[in-house]
Every structure is written in C-alpha cells, then in structure tokens.
Amino acid sequence: MVIESVNNERIKEIRKLKEKKHRDKEKKFLVEGEHLALEAYKSGNLETLIICDGYDYDMDVNKIFVTKDVIKSISELETPYNVIGICNIKENDEIGNKVLLLDNIQDPGNLGTIIRSAVAFNVDTIVLNNKSVDLYNSKVLRAAQGNNFYINIIRKDLIEFVSLLKKDGYKIYSTNVNNGNDVKNVKTNEKYAIIMGNEGNGVSADLQDLSDFNIYITMNDKCESLNVAVATSIILYELNK
Amino acid sequence: MVIESVNNERIKEIRKLKEKKHRDKEKKFLVEGEHLALEAYKSGNLETLIICDGYDYDMDVNKIFVTKDVIKSISELETPYNVIGICNIKENDEIGNKVLLLDNIQDPGNLGTIIRSAVAFNVDTIVLNNKSVDLYNSKVLRAAQGNNFYINIIRKDLIEFVSLLKKDGYKIYSTNVNNGNDVKNVKTNEKYAIIMGNEGNGVSADLQDLSDFNIYITMNDKCESLNVAVATSIILYELNK
Numbered sequence: 001m002v003i004e005s006v007n008n009e010r011i012k013e014i015r016k017l018k019e020k021k022h023r024d025k026e027k028k029f030l031v032e033g034e035h036l037a038l039e040a041y042k043s044g045n046l047e048t049l050i051i052c053d054g055y056d057y058d059m060d061v062n063k064i065f066v067t068k069d070v071i072k073s074i075s076e077l078e079t080p081y082n083v084i085g086i087c088n089i090k091e092n093d094e095i096g097n098k099v100l101l102l103d104n105i106q107d108p109g110n111l112g113t114i115i116r117s118a119v120a121f122n123v124d125t126i127v128l129n130n131k132s133v134d135l136y137n138s139k140v141l142r143a144a145q146g147n148n149f150y151i152n153i154i155r156k157d158l159i160e161f162v163s164l165l166k167k168d169g170y171k172i173y174s175t176n177v178n179n180g181n182d183v184k185n186v187k188t189n190e191k192y193a194i195i196m197g198n199e200g201n202g203v204s205a206d207l208q209d210l211s212d213f214n215i216y217i218t219m220n221d222k223c224e225s226l227n228v229a230v231a232t233s234i235i236l237y238e239l240n241k
Numbered sequence: 242m243v244i245e246s247v248n249n250e251r252i253k254e255i256r257k258l259k260e261k262k263h264r265d266k267e268k269k270f271l272v273e274g275e276h277l278a279l280e281a282y283k284s285g286n287l288e289t290l291i292i293c294d295g296y297d298y299d300m301d302v303n304k305i306f307v308t309k310d311v312i313k314s315i316s317e318l319e320t321p322y323n324v325i326g327i328c329n330i331k332e333n334d335e336i337g338n339k340v341l342l343l344d345n346i347q348d349p350g351n352l353g354t355i356i357r358s359a360v361a362f363n364v365d366t367i368v369l370n371n372k373s374v375d376l377y378n379s380k381v382l383r384a385a386q387g388n389n390f391y392i393n394i395i396r397k398d399l400i401e402f403v404s405l406l407k408k409d410g411y412k413i414y415s416t417n418v419n420n421g422n423d424v425k426n427v428k429t430n431e432k433y434a435i436i437m438g439n440e441g442n443g444v445s446a447d448l449q450d451l452s453d454f455n456i457y458i459t460m461n462d463k464c465e466s467l468n469v470a471v472a473t474s475i476i477l478y479e480l481n482k
Contacts, residue, residue, distance in 0.1 A: 109350055113468045120460035120467055143468070150463045184482065217478065219361035222391045226361055227354045227384070230474040233467070237458070237475050241425065 002053045003066045006073040011066070014050065014086065015074055020134045027089040029136035032075060037085035039146030045087045050074065052082035076138045089136070092152045096124020099170065099193040100236070101158055103203050104131045105228065110199065111135070112143020113229035119147040121236035126153045127161060127193075158195070162210045165193050172211045174203050175231065180214025183238045194239070196232045243294045244307045247314040252307070255291065255327065256315055261375045268330045270377035273316060278326035280387030286328045291315065293323035317379045330377070333393045337365025340411065340434040341477070342399055344444050345372045346469065351440065352376070353384020354470035360388040362477035367394045368402055368434075399436070403451045406434050413452045415444050416472065421455025424479045435480070437473045 003011060014030070016022040023029045028047065031040055034057060040046040041059045048062040052071050056063075071080050100123045105111050111133050118126055133140060135153055162172055171189040174180075175196055195211060197203035208214075217226065217234055226234070244252060255271070257263040264270045269288065272281055275298060281287040282300045289303040293312050297304075312321050341364045346352050352374050359367055374381060376394055403413055412430040415421075416437055436452065438444035449455075458467065458475055467475070 113471060116464060116468055117471055120458075120464035122461050145465070147464055217361075220363050223357060223361035223388055224386070226474070227357055227470070229468070230354060230358055230471055233471040234475055234478050 001065070003064060003070055006070055008070070010064070011070055011073065017086070018074075018076065018138075020136070023089070023134075023136050029087050029089060029141075030074070030138070031085045031087055031141055032077060032083075032138065033081040034083055036141060036146050037083055039149050040085050040087045043149035045090060045149055046085050047088050048086040050084040050086070055082045057083055091154045092125075093154075095127075095152065095154075097191045098122060098124045099127060099165065100125070100232070101127045101129075101162065101193055101195045101207075102132055103129055103158055103195055103207055104198040104201075105196070106133055106199055107228075108133050108137050108139035109143045110227070110229040112140045112145070114196075114232050115140075115144040115151065115153070116147045117229070117233035117236055119150045121233070121240040123151060123236060126151060127158065128153065128155050129158045130155060159206055159210070162193070162195070162207060166210070166212075171213070173213050173215050174208050174211035175235065176203070176208065176214040176216060180216050182218050183215045183235050184218070186213070186215055186239065188239050192239075194232075194235060196228060196235075199228050242306070244305060244311055247311055249311070251305070252311055252314065258327070259315075259317065259379075261377070264330070264375075264377050270328050270330060270382075271315070271379070272326045272328055272382055273318060273324075273379065274322035275324055277382060277387050278324055280390050281326050281328045284390035286331060286390055287326050288329050289327040291325045291327070296323045298324055332395045333366075334395075336368075336393065336395075338432045339363060339365045339480075340368060340406065341366070341473070342368045342370075342403070342434055342436045342448075343373055344370055344399055344436055344448055345439040345442075346437070347374055347440055348469075349374050349378050349380035350384045351468070351470040353381045353386070355437075355473050356381075356385040356392065356394070357388045358470070358474035358477055360391045362474070362481040364392060364477060367392060368399065369394065369396050370399045371396060400447055400451070403434070403436070403448060407451070407453075412454065414454050414456050415449050415452035416476065417444070417449065417455040417457060421457050423459050424456045424476050425459070427454070427456055427480065429480050433480075435473075435476060437469060437476075440469050 017030050046061050050064045053065050170191045170193050173194045195203050258271050287302050291305045294306050411432045411434050414435045436444050
C-alpha cells in the first residue's frame, strides 16, 4: 500500500519529528537520503524507512511507501531524496575516557563538523549543554555525515557534569586565547575532558573556573580567532597523536 | 543629502555588485556591518561607506547616507546592519613562499573558514580556480570575518599555475587519503604549495599527477573524511609549526 495523502495520521505523526519537542518526547529523529539512512542502519539506529513509490532499499527494517508529495511534506530539503529514515535516539551513560564538552555551540554546521572530527580523532563521548543547537536538527545531521551514529552524544548541565568528571579523576582542559599552554606541548592524562566554547563568547567563566588547564593554539595575531569547529578539530587532532 | 529612493541611479549601480559579473567588471565588492567595513578600512581596501541615516562611523572615506529601505535593498541579510562598505578588489602577483591552492571548493562557509585559518597559519597567497565559489560572495565574506583583507587571494588556472610554481622551485603537496606521508612527519621546503580538493571529489587527478608529495591526516577509519575546511586547517597548522 502506498500512502498518498499528506494528511494521513501516520504521516502527520512523522512530520512532527521535525520539531525538537516531539523528537525529545518520542526519542526518535529523521535522516534524509540513502547515505545517512544506511549509516543509521549499520549502527542499529534505523527503525523505519519512508520510501518514495517506485524505489526500494536493501535494508531489513519496517518500510512505508509513499508518494513524492508525501516525501516532500516531510523533507526539509528543496529537492528531497527518495528516502527518509526514522531513527531511534540512543544515549549511553558509559562515557569512556575521552570526552568533549560543548558549551553553547549555536551553528548547526559547526556542531555537525565537530561530530565528524570527534569520530576521526577518537573522542568517546560528546556532551552538549541545553542551550546548544539541537543535535537532531537536519542541518547538524547533514554536516555530521552520519558520524553521529558512531559516537555517544548526550545532553547535560555542564557545570554539574564537570564536577562529576573531576571527582572521577578526569583532567579538565579549557580553551582560552589569552593564557595557558600551547596545545602542541600538552601531554594528556588517561582520562580527560576538553571544553570548547560558544562561537562569539568562548567558554563561560563558570566552566573556566572549574578547569585544570587552559590550552591555546599558536597563530598569527592578524587573525582574531579560528572558527570553533576548526579550533576543536585541531585540539582533538593534537591530543590524539 | 540622504538618498531615499531604491531606484536612485547610484544605488542601482551599487546593487549590481551583488552579482559576480559586475564585481569582476568593476573590481569592487560589498561588505556588510561595521566589523567587516572596519577591517576593509584598516587594510586600505575600503572605498565608500553606505550609511543608514542617523548613524555615522569614524572612517575617513567617501560616505553616502541613505534610508533604511535603501540599505535593505542592497543588503543580503534578513536584518541588515546600518552600514555597508564598497571595497576595492586587489590582487597581488607577489605570491610569497607559502601558497594554498583550492581546487574547486564549492561551499561558501568552507572557503571563508579556510581564509581565516590561512591567515592564522601564515599562508602568503590563496589561489582559487575558476570553478570555486566566488570569493566576494557575501557568505564567504561573513565566514572569513575580515581575514580576506589580510591575505593575497588570486584566481588562476591551477594546472598552468602549478607548472609555473614547479619551475620556480616550489614543492607541491597534494592531499590523498589513500597514500602518502602523514602530515605530522612532513618537513617542508622553504617554498611550497598545498593543493586541497573539492568537498566531494578531492584533488583532481591532473593536479595529483603534478604533485611532488601526497600527505594525509591519520584518523579513525570509522570517519570517512574530515570537512575540507577542517582538513585544510589541520594541514596548515601542522606545516606552520
């Protein structure tokens, strides 16, 4: 059976997943296109495929066939793909030894790019605070290119969480352009967390106060600052050596 | 005198600078907001300020005062700033010893971010090919945050240009995820050029063939590739040490 009506009750429910509050309630989110759907499938996060009539995909999950107009009503893209995946949100309390804390990242492209680099450089868990852009925002997911399925990503109050990490023996690194240690000379402990700040304002003062070390990247002072996704990636690259 | 009409001849001419062909012809481009206008001014590239009636800025250049509607007709932003600068395009044939070649970069945010990192890590000249996104696209300029005024950026046919560089003693580094030298072990010559490729396809085969060395960044193979602005920044960071 092909669902032809954009007002079908099931389709209405799926469309609600475009809003953060429904994603949080249902613990589900959408990904668009075969590449992201396949990454979701391989990582065990894919629940259902919504497929444009006439196409099919070799993934062993629940499938809903719909018309192009129905796909269009769900998609956030101008030119929708022929497939959209419904994925389960999974969060894991096993955070591992290498943790990245993001204090209020606002730009979806930056968050997606950071997720990609965090997987590349072996971060175990990314922790977002509640003011950060939503992880399941479609622009974040596109920029992450499926890497969100290969890393644990959780949401916490960062002040409380850093206190817990410290009690548990993690060393806390914060970034500060004005003072600290050049990242190229930093030797990390076995367990550590890096705090990266907001695009405009950097790491908040409360979190800086809780940090054990400040780190910076040496650069020409004609450049005021690096893009936050670039700065995060360089620090993760250097600490992963 | 305050220009009130969006159909004023001078305003019509200025508005044409939103199109690449007019920017190329007039050798001028627009920047929005005080921060970018000030960077243009400090670097000697600012020709004229277009200012919303009721505001003024302490820069010693030609000024045109206009209404909010006129500013709005020129701006590419939903919420325009109160000032737009007209800047002169300058290209310099003195390219220096550290050159970055960008082979067909498409995303304006990526190009702007790369410009910012290139200034941070002491690149002398960025060379774009003709298929790259236009440098004076407003999204590129916003992501570059004024750093485009602190680095020489030119457009060339890359195949021809690499041949000239080689004759002139530059060593050519290309990026290739499959083979080559880990960037952390690369010792650069005095004069070198790095070629970075397109978001989807990497460096084109013709340019790879002209390269002296391939370099790569070691990473977890769960991640297929880094964002191109991130990869470029890490390579520039490492070679600048």
